[in-house]
Amino acid sequence: MEKLVLHEYAPSGNCYKIRLVAAHLGLPLERRGYDILKGETRTPAFLRDVNGNGRIPVLQIGERFLPESGAACFYLAEGSPLIPEDRFDRADMLRWMAFEQYNHEPNVATLRFWLAFIGADGLSDAQKAALPGKRVAGEAALDLMDEHLRDRHYFVGEAFTLADIALFAYTHVAGEGGFDLARWPAVQGWLDRVAGLPGHIAIDQ
Amino acid sequence: MEKLVLHEYAPSGNCYKIRLVAAHLGLPLERRGYDILKGETRTPAFLRDVNGNGRIPVLQIGERFLPESGAACFYLAEGSPLIPEDRFDRADMLRWMAFEQYNHEPNVATLRFWLAFIGADGLSDAQKAALPGKRVAGEAALDLMDEHLRDRHYFVGEAFTLADIALFAYTHVAGEGGFDLARWPAVQGWLDRVAGLPGHIAIDQ
Numbered sequence: 226m227e228k229l230v231l232h233e234y235a236p237s238g239n240c241y242k243i244r245l246v247a248a249h250l251g252l253p254l255e256r257r258g259y260d261i262l263k264g265e266t267r268t269p270a271f272l273r274d275v276n277g278n279g280r281i282p283v284l285q286i287g288e289r290f291l292p293e294s295g296a297a298c299f300y301l302a303e304g305s306p307l308i309p310e311d312r313f314d315r316a317d318m319l320r321w322m323a324f325e326q327y328n329h330e331p332n333v334a335t336l337r338f339w340l341a342f343i344g345a346d347g348l349s350d351a352q353k354a355a356l357p358g359k360r361v362a363g364e365a366a367l368d369l370m371d372e373h374l375r376d377r378h379y380f381v382g383e384a385f386t387l388a389d390i391a392l393f394a395y396t397h398v399a400g401e402g403g404f405d406l407a408r409w410p411a412v413q414g415w416l417d418r419v420a421g422l423p424g425h426i427a428i429d430q
Numbered sequence: 431m432e433k434l435v436l437h438e439y440a441p442s443g444n445c446y447k448i449r450l451v452a453a454h455l456g457l458p459l460e461r462r463g464y465d466i467l468k469g470e471t472r473t474p475a476f477l478r479d480v481n482g483n484g485r486i487p488v489l490q491i492g493e494r495f496l497p498e499s500g501a502a503c504f505y506l507a508e509g510s511p512l513i514p515e516d517r518f519d520r521a522d523m524l525r526w527m528a529f530e531q532y533n534h535e536p537n538v539a540t541l542r543f544w545l546a547f548i549g550a551d552g553l554s555d556a557q558k559a560a561l562p563g564k565r566v567a568g569e570a571a572l573d574l575m576d577e578h579l580r581d582r583h584y585f586v587g588e589a590f591t592l593a594d595i596a597l598f599a600y601t602h603v604a605g606e607g608g609f610d611l612a613r614w615p616a617v618q619g620w621l622d623r624v625a626g627l628p629g630h631i632a633i634d635q
Binding site: 277278286289291292293294295296297299300303312313315316317319320323324326327328331351354355358369372373 | 483491494496499500501502504505508518520525529533559560577578
């Protein structure tokens with residue numbers, strides 16, 4: 226595989242997903258950090274050379290740039306056990322990754338960013354107005370995960386896949402956004418299972 | 431392939447994506463409609479039998495249910511030219527599909543739904559407050575698409591893929607959400623190209 230460089234903001238769960246995939250697969254990953262709180266992913270150079278969307282993570286593969294955490298995880302994991310061989314299971318993995326990006330991350334991750342990184346006092350009026358809706362939607366996402374995990378070890382089939390990595394990233398730090406994970410015992414059991422797997426690394430590693 | 435049933439709300443672009451993939455591949459698709467304005471995807475029966483997330487589309491494959499439009503499109507298109515054979519291009523296709531769901535659909539599609547389906551007078555205060563931000567974000571998504579398409583025929587490589595289908599669905603009806611597509615000429619040219627392909631069907635077909 227060509228040289229891999231992760232353009233990232235280290236505390237971001239979306240960036241952590243890619244590091245976690247690389248760790249499980251034993252792939253070397255060079256890391257290049259940007260402080261999103263200082264706007265370092267909105268500079269003309271970043272927009273021109275790394276990602277016109279002004280966002281991290283971006284996985285650089287040789288001279289090519291791949292934004293979007295799910296796409297980068299998929300690229301790294303193709304041909305590995307992290308992607309199921311069964312056609313339905315493979316699509317079902319993408320289903321949970323889409324759920325994470327659409328229903329989970331904009332609520333669970335955004336509240337963590339707002340409350341633990343910006344801080345409640347620094348929020349705009351629009352952010353303050355959106356907070357209760359995001360709390361309800363984040364709880365609904367955790368409810369759905371808990372119900373799904375009640376009689377399963379992992380999200381798809383009976384194996385650990387990219388779906389688990391995608392959902393682990395922001396769920397295990399949801400407490401920083403004010404979600405009390407004790408409310409979701411099946412989720413807690415699954416978090417422990419994922420964190421106990423060989424090859425696992427922590428978000429601050 | 432097992433019998434395919436699409437659980438849908440016909441005017442939804444997310445549902446249209448799946449019909450468009452099936453049309454291009456010549457796959458028969460039985461359609462079952464739900465009126466989301468009447469809450470028909472939030473009934474106990476729907477939540478239990480079709481999708482605990484209370485959302486459409488859901489692709490039913492035999493007795494199994496697959497929510498999320500991107501996952502359903504991927505399931506149908508595996509092994510077809512709609513998914514690139516090259517590893518980087520395949521991931522890059524997923525990247526544009528993720529961009530669509532995260533940066534495009536929550537803005538471009540939501541404004542269409544709010545303005546053309548609910549109507550400006552029926553919006554809640556929270557929706558009214560969110561409207562200007564969604565307008566700016568939707569325009570930014572269209573800007574990025576326009577720049578990308580300036581020297582390309584399709585989003586990934588030089589072929590029509592699921593990325594084009596995913597982005598076509600809500601872009602071609604963005605006018606219903608108050609976006610003036612004349613501002614984005616490269617997008618317009620691409621919309622015409624996609625609509626002119628053999629096998630194409632309209633959203634109301």
